[in-house]
Amino acid sequence: MSSPAHELRFGDTTIDFTGRRLWRAGEEQALEPKAFAVLALLAAEPGRVFTRDEILDAVWGHRHVTPGVLNRIVTLLRHALGEDAHHPRVLHTLHAVGYRFDLPVASESTTGDDVPELTPRTRRRTVPAALWYVALLVATSAVFAWWWSSSRTITTRPVPPVAAAVAPPTLVVMPLKPIGDGESVRIIADGLGEELICSLAQVEGLRxxxxxxxxxxxxxxxxxxTLVQRLGITHALEGNLQQAGQSLRVRLRLVDAHGGGTLWTKDFDRDASEVLLLQRDIAETVAGSLALRLGLTEAPSRSGDAEFLRRYHIARALVSLRDLPPEASTERAEREFRALLRERPDDARAHAGLALSLEIRAQRRPTLATTLREEAVREATLAQRLDPTLAEPYFVLAANACIADDWARCLSLQERALHVNPSNAEMGFGLTLSLARLGYLDRAEARARELQARDPLGRNGGFMMARVLDTLGRHDEAHRLLQPLPAYAAYARWFNAVWRKDYAGALRIAEAEIGGPNHPDAYAKRLAPGYVAASEALIDPSRWPHAVAEFEAYEKATGMANFSRVLVPGAADNAAPLIEELNEVRQRGYSTWDLLLWTKDLAYLRRDPAFQRFLRDNGILAYWRAHGFPVQCRPEGEGAVCD
Structure with missing residues (x-):
């Protein structure tokens, strides 16, 4: 590592103020722009206590920021500095006051004439300079939303193993075991276990x-x-649920996953109508035992009785079943939510569930999308007014803002949804995809890594990370993530094999996976002949006319594009309609196909004049001008050039 000017060194750590980078143990630590701005402010004046309000004013201008945002940033900084919150070396918390940065005795700084020395005798003079520097950082950072933007640093290293002394505590909420044979108690136990994940994700500093x-x-x-090895956890919460009429008893045990010891065992008793209070009781107990704080402060409202609760959880589970036909999943869920609202018209969760089911129906029923989304927005707005702590309304409103190309609102709402429920993988997936759709691939990667840390085995974490890596051209890394994923990832696996020039492997995927019996996509059987033909044509180019004929047969039968067309020799001459079709997929809001527009291997799409129209007509160029260009793009004339 070279030694840039204006840096501060201590131990194995270097803060590069000019380059806005943090190095530790010879490796660059990925930091969000806001996180580095906070670090720069504190490190510019070692020993000074900055109050929370001073930090929020200097870095955020105190706009659209809740106290939990600063807590999250400090957690990221401790992670990057290798700090333990309970035994800090340099970054100290003064409870109810703020934060202080202390340097070890043996440290050195390299400064220029325009940067004050970091010594006690000049400390008084550095206050305006420090604040001016942070303001400059904020003004030049690419800021996407109210409080949250992802790092511009691209790292090719895999996610390191989670270490309890460095990373925040990581909790797995084991499925609650139902006590009794009734179907009702099993459904409530499943639903309550899932909602506990949401409630506990709101504990600040807990993953x-x-x-x-x-x-x-x-x-x-x-x-x-085994769970420590597979999930990187430090703690596990396990227990059971017992129902007696309208009474619920949840018996829980918090376990130290590394040592296996029980930290506490406790019973939580509530009426079924107080299930939200029950969740809060549990979250507060877990937070207290881990010396953390529950982020949300609003008192939860009452819910319906046990039967209402059972029906709500059935409907909510149906919304998540994306592999079933709409009439068997989201449309059934929609009918149930409407029935629940007839009984309890002011139930916020039922309104939120209805809004989400309508949005998913809109994605799957494009001919009805406009009408469905109008109602979804009304329901989401009402749910948000009834209970602003629910994530689904922000998610639904964000989806509509994204489709309308209102990118600032799109990102800020997605960030709000993720702030409310950080462990909801679908919320993390949505924000990551929006960043990638705007061309901010480095920030999408940083967001995807956090998603992968929370969802290391699920379909959202590994799949989204792989899609971003393939888009960046890092196909071997993507391959390792795609390999263990089930059948739904077959299309992505096929393209990845093509990018790696493993054409025989692509043919096997086309025949056995896309054309196989287990693929959940209703169109897979129709698409398979085109993928098989394209694989054969990549092996023997003389077969491309046959592949194109298969594409045309599929498109004529379904009215949908086969995006294997991007690989056809001479495809650059047909870039304009390909760009238009990929943008239509984006506007439907249901897939990641449009990331082909940003894929490194398909630079011909970005060189076509139609790409300039795409940037202009969809508000992307205007957003870049206001918030900063992606690292691979630069302004040129009235448009932009993207590598």
């Missing part, structure tokens, strides 16, 4: 493993040592 990864890991083994 909670997402639902899908939890289920996949615990289905295989409930052994703590």
């Amino acid at each position: 909670v493993i997402a639902r899908d990864s939890t289920r996949l890991a615990t289905d295989a083994s409930a052994d703590p040592a």
Whole structure:
């Protein structure tokens, strides 16, 4: 590593103020721009206590920021500095006051004439300079939303193993075991276990493993040592649910996953109508035992009785079943939510569930999308007004803003949804995809790594990370993530094999996976002949006319594009309609196909004049001008050039 000017060194750590980088043990630590701005402010004046308000004013201008945002940033900084919150070396918390940065005795700084020395005798003079520097950082950072933007640093290293002394505590919420044989108690136990993941994810400084990864890991083994290895957890919460009429009893045990010891065992008793209070009781107990704080402060409202709760959880589970036909999943869920709202018109969760089911129906029924989305927005707005702590309304409103190319609102709402429920993998997936759709691939990668840490085994974490890596041209890394994923990832696996020039492997995927019996996509059987023909043509180019004929047959039968067309020799001459079709997929809001527009291997798409129209007509160029260009793009004339 070279030694840039204006840097501060201590131990194995270097803060490069000019380059806005943090190095530790010879490796660059990925930091969000806001996180580095906070670090720069504190490190510019070692020994000074900055109050929380001073930090929020200097870095955020105190706009659209909740106290939990600063807590999250400090957690990221401790992670990057290798700090333990309970035994800090340089970054100290003064409870109810703020933060202080202390340098070890043996440290050195390299400064220029325009940067004050970091010594006690000049400390008084550095206050305006420090604040001016942070303001400059903020003004030049590419800021996407109210409080949260991802790092511009691209790292090719895999995610390191989670270490309890460095990373925040990581919790897995084991599925609750129902006590009794009734179907009702099983449904409530399943639903309550999932909602506990959401409630506990709101504990500041605690990482909670997402639902899908939890289920996949615990289905295989409930052994703590195995869960530590597969999920990187430090703690596990396990227990059971017992129902007696309208009364619910949840018996829980918090376990130290590394040592296997029980930290506490406790019973939580509530009426079924107080299930939200029950969740809060549990979250507060877990937070207190880990010396953390529950982020949300609003008192939850009452819910319906046990039967209402059972029906709500059935409907909510149906919304998540994306592999079933709409009439068997989201449309059934929609009918149930409407029935629940007839009984309890002011139930916020039922309104949120209805909004989500309408949005998913809109994605799957494009001919009805406009009408469905109008109602989804009304329901989401009402749910948000009734209970602003629910994530689904922000998710639905964000989806509509994204489709309308209102990128600032799109990202800020997605960030709000993720702030409310950090361990909801679908929320993380949506924000990561939006960043990638705007061309901010480095920030999408940083966001995807956090998603992968919370959902290491689920379909959202590994799949989204792989899609971003393939888009960046890092196909070997993507291949390792795609290999263990089930049948839904077959299309991505096929393209990855093509990018790696493993054409024989692509043919096997086309025949056995896309054309196989287990693919959940209803169109897979029709698409398979085109993928098989394209694989054969990549092996023997003389077969391309046959492949194109298969594409045309599929498109004529379905009215949908086969995006294997991007690989056809001479495809650059047909770039304009390909760009238009990929953008239509984006506007439907249901897939990641449009990331082909940013794929390194398909630079011809970005060189075509139609790409300039795409940037202009969809508000992307205007957003870049206001918030900063992606690292691979630069302004040129009235448009932009992207590598």
